[in-house]
Amino acid sequence: MTVQEYQVLLDEHREALDYSDDLSEDKQRESGLRKTVAATLSLSLSQIDQTNEVAANYLFVAACVDRKDIPLDLLEAASQQAREDAVKLLNRYALVTRRPGERAFDVHRLVHQSLRKRLRVEGQLLKWTQHTIEQLLRVFPNDHHSNRSKWRRLLPHAQHALSHDLANDNKKERLELARKCADTLYSDGRWKEAEELVVQVMETRKRVLGEEHPDTLTSMANLASTYSNQGRWKEAVEMEVQVMGRRKRVLGEEHLDTLISMGNLGATYRNQGRWKEAEELGVQVMETRKRVLG
Known part of the structure; x- marks a missing residue:
């Protein structure tokens, strides 16, 4: 393809784009630059899609995650070589930047924004976001x-x-991905971020499974733990009392999960200096375990 032929195609793609006016979040960027990026991306995608559909799909996955340090393991491929070939093609078009010595790549901010805008206008953003979540769940430890x-x-x-x-x-x-993220954030001591996801999981489980489902109660117990780790004892106690009461009612007073809830509540009482209440719960747990476990 000659330079003149490329320019003609680029102009055609630029004229076809009527959705790139609000592409950039940076208000200082001129509309002409944004249109050029969108048009170049559109032209490049049309060329890539003709030779390697997998590579084009990788761009759509990249649009649904953070634009930096995207691991190659996140990308589905028939073989490792097929994945490498697709990423090399995107790198040649300067749509991604391969990280030297790493199995990962970056996407330029304007390209990332343009990809998301394209998917949104075409009504494909939700579909690709859901697909990407499935891929993340596959590789998330x-x-x-x-x-x-x-x-x-x-x-x-x-x-x-x-x-x-x-x-x-x-x-x-x-x-499930939100739950796994919350668990890892909790393990990393990032309590506030963990809390936000735990609340999402808990509210969804309440709505879908019911307020007394064991999975819902587990989410409530996890939320109480994030409160405790932030020193928010009053909120932790309120949540733990609810969990303990519902587990007693649903699972029985001698169920292991019920005893764990009682132990957690006792620990929070100790952190509040409520020694007598903590002692009473501790004795109840000990006596029940003696009776049940021997």
Whole structure:
């Protein structure tokens, strides 16, 4: 393709774009620059899609996560070589920047914004966000300390995808990814961020499963723990009393989860200096365990 032919195609794509006027969040950027980025992306995508559809799909996944340090493991491929070939193609078009010595790449801010705008206008953003959440769930580890470096790398991408998919909080994949993110944030001592996701999971479980479902009560207990770790004892006690009462009613007074709730409440009482109440609960737990476990 000659320079003249490329210019003609670029002009055609620029004229076809009527949605890029509010593309950039940076109000200082001129509209002409934003249109040029959008038009160049549109032209590049049309060329890429003709030769490597997988590469084009990778861009749509990249649009649904944080634009920096996107791991190659997040991208589906028939083989590792197929994945490498697709990313190399995107790198040649300067749509992504491969990180030297790392299995990851970055996307320029304007390209990322333009991709999201394109998907939104075409009505495809929700679909690709849901697909990306499924991919994140596939590679996101549990909160064991041995996985710390992996989850810290994936967390910005999971948080980005979750924050743009609030309308679909009933979907089980989204709920499970939010739970795993909350667990890892909790393990990392990032209590406030963990709290936000735990509340989302808890409210969804209440709505979908009911207020006395064991999974709902687990979410409430997790929320109480985040309150405790922030020194918010009053809120922690209120939540723990609810959990303990419902577990007694649903599971029985001798169930292990009920005894754990009683122990948690006792620990919070101790942190508040409510020694007598803490002692009473501790004795109840001990006597019940003796009777049940021997």
